[in-house]
Amino acid sequence: MVTLKNQAELDRMRAAGRVVGITLRRVADAVEPGISLAELDAIGASCIKEHDALPSFLDYHPRSAPTPYPAVLCLSVNDAVVHGIPGERVLKDGDILSIDCGAIVDGYHGDAAVTVPVGRVDDAAERLMKITSEALTAGIAKAVPGGRLGDVSHAVETTARPYGLLDGCGGHGIGTAMHEDPHVANTGRAGRGMRIREGLVIAIEPMLIESGSDEGRTLADGWTIATADGSRAAHFEHTVAVTEDGPKILTEP
Template sequence: MVEIKTDAALEAMREAGRVVAHALAAVQDAAGVGVALRELDAVAREVLDKAGATSPFLGYHPSFAPVPFPAVICASVNDAVVHGIPDGYRLRDGDLVSIDCGAVLDGWAGDAAVSFTVGTARPADLALIETTRRALEAGIAAAVVGNRVGDISHAIGGVARAARHGLPANLGGHGIGRRMHEEPHVPNSGTPRRGFRLRHGLVLAIEPMLMAGGRDDYRTAPDGWTLRTADGSRAAHIEHTVAITDDGPRILTLP
């Protein structure tokens, strides 16, 4: 069932989104060569704690996962697309890092992700991140009243395919509200004018995930959570929580 939010709920979700934005900014500031991924998780935990927020990631246990997720961020490095568990791995010069973070504040959730490089960046990684950012911007631009979910999907996919990047099959964005994952599903490629019609008060987490190698297949790592590109190419993931409003799309996860 798709839940349409009131204007008051959108304001509450904006506050949750602000916490997510601050956590992601703090993590990116703390990231550097030699920093362990679990140290970045501790940074995000501190931001959530100070804001009085909780994590929708910590303890999350979907049916596909062997164990509950043990952290408040997903930390995916290089060929990891999404769902990377922050562990003792220490960042190296040139790593491409994607951080996904959520927060629940006063019963409402926010969800966003950012990709960046550490140390000396590879030009190809910067191009991949920029294309992912443009795909997200295209998806957000299509998130207007009267359009359909397929219009968002088509916009994202068009940018990715033009750059000859892969899109992990069956992964994409989602509705969000009192729960982190709600209906509808928002694929990262699709047919325009298809799917749920967008209306004022619908809130979506829009999250393109692009894989540099051009293939759409991926594999699950032995931890049962981390999804890696099948060909070992690098991946980027950028996400915002976006409200569809009569005044146009409103990004709820900006600082």
């Protein structure tokens, strides 16, 4: 069931989104060769607590997962597309890192992600991150009253070419639950799907794979989804509200 949010709810979601944006910026600023994923997760946890918010991801346990998620952030390196669990792995020069963060304020969630370079990366990695970010921007631009959800999906898909988009993965509605209806696919046909109405809030999140493959695999931890062929991936996301004036990004810092 899709729920439309009123202004009071949007204000709470903006407060949660702001915490997410600030946390992503603080964690991204700390990324450098030699730092561990556990250290970055601790920075994220401290920032969320500092702003009197709660982490959305910690202990989250959907039916599809074998165990509750054990960390505050999802930190996915290189061929890990999404849901990477922070641990003692140390980042190296040339890695790329996707940072995914969720926070709760007054019962409402914000959710966003960004992919950043570790030290100096090659041109192919820079282009992968750039196009993924552009695909997110294109999708956001189509989140307008009167449009169709397929317009958002189609904008992401066409901007993402010739990269692969992980099959079955995409964005989602968001509000008092981190994942609500509708599913926001990263591929689709313009003019199709649910009518977009004022008050709809969705997380749009393209995940691009360098090789052009759409195949992924779940690692032994039961959470991390990685590319099937070891190629690199990038992930960008914002929580976006549909307003009479067009899309409003709620997860800017």
